[in-house]
Amino acid sequence: xxxxxxxxxxxxxxxxxxxxxxxxxxxxxxxxxxxxxxxxxxxxxxxxxxxxxxxxxxxxxxxxxxxxxxxxxxxxxxxxxxxxxxxxxxxxxxxxxxxxxxxxxxxxxx
Numbered sequence: 001x002x003x004x005x006x007x008x009x010x011x012x013x014x015x016x017x018x019x020x021x022x023x024x025x026x027x028x029x030x031x032x033x034x035x036x037x038x039x040x041x042x043x044x045x046x047x048x049x050x051x052x053x054x055x056x057x058x059x060x061x062x063x064x065x066x067x068x069x070x071x072x073x074x075x076x077x078x079x080x081x082x083x084x085x086x087x088x089x090x091x092x093x094x095x096x097x098x099x100x101x102x103x104x105x106x107x108x109x110x
């Protein structure tokens with residue numbers, strides 16, 4: 001049986017028009033009962049945090065924006081991740097696009 005961890009973050013995004021837009025993003029990750037059992041009381045060991053989580057959010061937000069602008073999913077998240085630049089704590093750019101992430105939260109769904 002699998003469980004999921006739901007991550008949520010609010011963000012400010014500046015697209016090609018350089019207008020700031022506020023948004024909210026949810027990301028889910030699955031964990032197995034074995035992983036949960038092995039973590040014991042240290043569930044935090046299963047949770048993405050810090051820059052790793054920020055990079056996931058930024059990549060997914062950029063992916064959604066770029067594919068909507070193009071009108072086709074012809075770019076991969078791997079390609080976006082390779083060109084992602086960390087400008088500051090929680091601030092990422094992809095060319096002329098930028099996203100500023102607020103503090104993410106998580107919840108273990110039982």
